[in-house]
Amino acid sequence: MTTQKEKLMKLFISTLYLSAFTFGGGYVIVTLMRKKFVSDYHWIEEEEMYDLIAIAQSAPGAIAVNGAIVVGYKLAGILGIIVSVIATIIPPFIIISIVSTFYNLFKTNIFISLMLEGMQAGIGAVIASVVYEMASGLLKEKNPLYLVIMIGAFIGNYFFKINVIYIIIICILFGFIQFFVLKRRDSL
């Protein structure tokens, strides 16, 4: 059993590390948090993590910060929030201070731009592999409705640019109706 202090230390180091090295925005960081806290540390259950990610996405503010809040809170309460949020904002704080000083050097350097261009392909691959893993896990449950929601949400978000908030609200309403209609049918 790890003590509270060790756990907070581990939480601090892993969020600091994720925040410092995760290029590509909030969606990438929440998927890496899932890998770290669900698959590596077994601190959070897979299904719970989906809900926590949904909370991080639907609330206002940066997804990386929101993700740190939900994970920190789940693992160690208010103290966990403080630890993981501080760990999340230290890297951008330092990096921005440095980069803005040497901005012109960064902007015109061909190797930096090539590095960044290549990393985009790498980030695409990371997300693709995570989506594949998550989707195959979910589809094992053999509920055709899951597939319908997955495709519907994708089309709505990608092609029709429907706001994330509305998609999440629609899914909750759908679950709500599904639950109460089925309940009533069962009890008749």
Next chain:
Amino acid sequence: MIYVQLFLSFLQIGAFSFGGGYAAMPLIQNQVVDLHHWLSLSEFTDLVTISQMTPGPIAVNAATFVGTKVAGVTGAFIATLGCILPSCLIVTGIAYLYLKYRHMKALQEILNYLRPAVISLIATAGLSIMISAFFGEQVISLYTLKIQMVIIFMICLYLLVIKKCHPIFVMILAGVLNVCQYMIQGG
């Protein structure tokens, strides 16, 4: 006085930017460029470029950048605090309710229908990044497809799925591979 202004400005950015990432951009521009004139439009464009080049959320980056410029390190600190405060309150509130009631059967079954949507949202973000990697800013067609990017993507996917390599290692490797292919072709 400037501290209060910075704080309130970034508080609004933190409270009203839904959807993360670049959804926050117009809001930041409105506060920082149009309302308070802390940055010129070209400085703002530089900030966006820097945010694309570095890890970290754009709102937090903007808070550090603008805060430092207007009122030094204290300014950066206060702006960042303003930017994350709404998240801390709102997200903690929702997480509290969720963790308290999640064992209710009704809530669990309702939330089951949220999970496939979460996967789709992540997939959408991934697809946008892939398209930008494969085609750059250009029109999507066979002629604008950057073959070297597709190859790097395939190598990364192989390392991740089959070899189970660490994602951060793979991301950095992708950057290094692109530099190498440039040097081989150019040299």
